[in-house]
Amino acid sequence: MSASRTERLLNLLIALLNTKYGLRRSELREKVYHDTTSSDVAFGRMFERDKGELRQFGFDVETVTDKGWGSDDPATTRYRIGKESNRLPDVSLTPEECTVLILAAQLWEHAALGSAAAEAVRKLQAAGGLADAELPTGVQPRIRPAGQAFEDLVAAMHAQHPVSFRYLAGSTGKEEERLVEPWGLGSRFGQWYLVGHDRARGDKRFFRLTRLTSAVTVLDKESFTPPAGFNVRAELAALPELPLQTAVIDVDRGRLLGLRKRAVPAADGTQQPGTQGPAAGRDRIAVSFRDAETLGEELASYGPRVAVVSPPELASVVRRRLTAAAAFAAAPVPAVAFPAAGRPGRTRKGTSEDQLKRMLQLVPFLVHNQGLHISEVAARFGITRKALEDDLRILICSGLPEGYPDDLLDIQWDDDHVFITQALDLTRPVRFTVDEACALLTGLETLNGLPELAEGGALESVTLKLMAAAGEAGLKAAALSGPEVAPGNAATLETARAAIRSGAQLRLVYFSPQRDAVSERDVDPLRLYSLDNTWYLEAYCHSAVGLRNFRLDRIEALAPNGRPSARTAKPADSFPVKLFTPNDDDTLVVVELAPRGTGLADDYYAERTAPLPGGGMLAEIRFGSTDWLPMFVAQHGGMVRILEPDSLADASRAWIAAALAQYKDSPAGPID
Structure with a gap:
């Protein structure tokens, strides 16, 4: 990350924002760039690149031309940015609207668009429009991640680039290469679908993401224009349900x-x-x-x-x-080796643009939140204290071209509490990006399925306010539609929620498919959460003597047992909630994941991973019970296999061979 480039872009932005009549290129070269060595051509290229970067943030760099009076008075070109350019409009939310908005943003916390939702919330906090809100007791819906293909398709859809991928057609069972203009993504019948124009077939097509058999390639040299007024929810609503x-x-x-x-x-x-x-x-x-x-x-x-x-x-x-x-x-086994540092992160390396985007949120945030402890500010932005201090040091060296003390951003944090006294017209954050608008507006639309949130009008009113604030970016939210999150067994959810509110202990009758048995348990209910429309009860189980997660659709009976909760445990501090609670006596299992199965490393909280040639991955995962692992391997059909320990690898192979022996006379086709 180049601090000098970030500082240059920030200084250029401040200079262009704070000039009424505009600045000539020669003035900018002297006072902002301090450039005296490069040629006019080289400086011109750098200036055009920087203007392009500012335009990507949505700042419209205006060109003002003054015509000269004659040959001895040539035309003069000046540059400026309007003070309202790309500024987030004021958004004033009631506490009820803030509650709904935070729930909508948290839907994406462990999914694609999670970072965009968090940045959108920070912008509202920076603008002073988001008040502290109390979330509903024990109800925290989430959207299940849809894998790397989803993220790549969202990026291509918003940038209006076509994509290519290999796809297994449900009608023919044949795997083919597809070239598609991605118009929209949405969930229907519990599956994610891409809706787009198939160039080879010359018509609109629906593609189920689970049938993609390769990575998505984005053709960023090409572009397309989606149909006017396209709405993916309406398109998917027209899909007929498969016959029973x-x-x-x-x-x-x-x-x-x-x-x-x-x-x-x-x-x-x-x-x-x-x-x-x-x-x-x-x-x-x-x-x-x-x-x-x-x-x-x-x-x-x-x-x-x-x-x-x-x-x-x-x-x-x-x-x-x-x-x-x-x-x-049966494929050759790769060498099992993990990096010494453990599991590598999946986030890309930060860039100057990332740092500038953060700073444009940081300044208005500090203006509206004077005196916060520096550690709290760093936590709000999801960065380390050192990274925050690096940002602040760049900010205090940035300002107007003259460079006098009153022309610089003035920020102090000597006592670890951060104050800003000179903001140089950066008191309002940048308008929502398309990703940020989609994350919030799609989240709000998804919450419509929860009756207790849809009532009272807060959901509708906050949606209208955000649509107005998002402007053109908000219109593109119609290209994304989330899954239904309403539980299929509302009565069970309400019983559990009432027990959480009152502190009552529950007796439940639960079916465990791994044990293939039904058991009765006394539990202290702690929290309800969902992954799409699959709801879970997080509770302290007195039989297991620990935290457990129970799927609501596997609870056969649920009622208070007349005793209060022992309150011997608390729910996990943050999301994503782990469906599996690690213990010291768990078995460490090394698995190989095929390229299409690498998302299982996240789903099962791999402790260490290592990439393999061809896009696959090694993963070391901790399992409390290993009896069901042959089922796990068979279920995922060629996306995962066990490498260590040998006994589990042998057991899974024997399980699959015994199952296949029953179908020796049946035809087989390609796997989806």
Whole structure:
């Protein structure tokens, strides 16, 4: 990161903002750049690059030309930036509106657009429009990350660049290269979809992100114009739901209670024409489904405990996943080596532009929050104290071209409390970027599914205020649509929420698919949160003597047991909430992740990772229970395999081989 470049851009911005009539290029070269050595051509190139950088921040650099009176009085060109250029309008929010807004921003905390949402909130804090708010008791919805493809597609969509990727067509089962103009991204039927113009087919198409079989390549040398008034939510609403079908499955007797609970009577019985009855020790059941891929993923995880009788399409899906898992498990094993520093971060290296963007938030934030401790300021911006002090040192050396004391930004933090007395017209933050506007407005739209938030008018009023503040960037939010976050079992959620508010202990009856058993537990409820529309209860479990996370759709009964919570534990300090609580006696497992499966490192909180040639990854993950890991490998169909310990690797291979033996006569196609 070049401090000199950041300082130069900041000084240029301040100079152009604080001139009424404009400054000539020669004046800027002398007083801002202090350039006396480079040629006119070299300086001109640097000046044009810097103007381009300021335009990327949304500051419109105006060119003012004064015509001369004659040949001895040539025309003069001056430059300036209007004081209202790209400034965030004043946004005044009520406490109720602040509550809704913070919840909308936090939806993305562990997902794509999380950093954009945090920056948007900081801008509102910097402008003094965001008051402290009390969040609803125990209810904290979240959007599940949709992987690197989602982030790449969002970036391409906002920059209006076409993309290419390999895609497995659901209708043909064939994998093909696609060249697409990305118009919008949204969630429907529990899946993320890309809506765009397929250039090869010359028409609009819908692409399910789970069917992308390669990384997304952004063609940043090309551009496109999306249709006027495009709304991805309206487009996805027109997608028909898949028809309801019935699967006939043979299940080991006494096993897979969760699958059995979903059994339905078959319309014509479970004995299919041309098939024999179930083998000894097995029961034949029927299960309703709409998407063969979704049910096939679940059935593949059950390995040799289930066999699909019909329909053939479902049997083919299960076999494809198992075949891919077996092939990956049999591939040559890479050397297992992790960097000494542990898990490398995924964030890109900071740039001068990043630092300038932060400073343009920092100055108005300090103006509206005088006297905060320097450590608190650093925490608000997600940086170290040293990084903040580096920013402040650049700021206090920046100002108007004359450079007199009154022409410089004046910031003091000698006693560790930060005060600013000269802001040089930087008292308002920059207007929302497209990413920031999309993060907030899409989050607010997503919260519409929670009745307690949709009531009272705060959700609607804050949406209107932010739309007005975002301007043109807000209109592009129609290209992004979040998932439904309303729970399917509202009564269970309300019972848990009431217990959290009152401090009551709960007795729950819970089905654990890993143990394939139902248990009764007494728990102290601490917090409710969601990942998309899957809701969890974080609670202290007295049976397990520790924090546990219970899926609401697996709670069969829930009621107060008449005792108060023991209050022996508190919820985790911050999100993302870990679905798995590490313990000293956990097993460390080394897995290899295929390029499409690298997101599992985040999902399962890998302690160490190492990149592999070709885009794959090694990951070291801590598991409290390892009995279900063969199910985990089979479920993900060629995206993950166990390398260490050897006993678990052998167990997963045996599990997959035994499952595949049941489908030796079934055709197999490519894995999605």
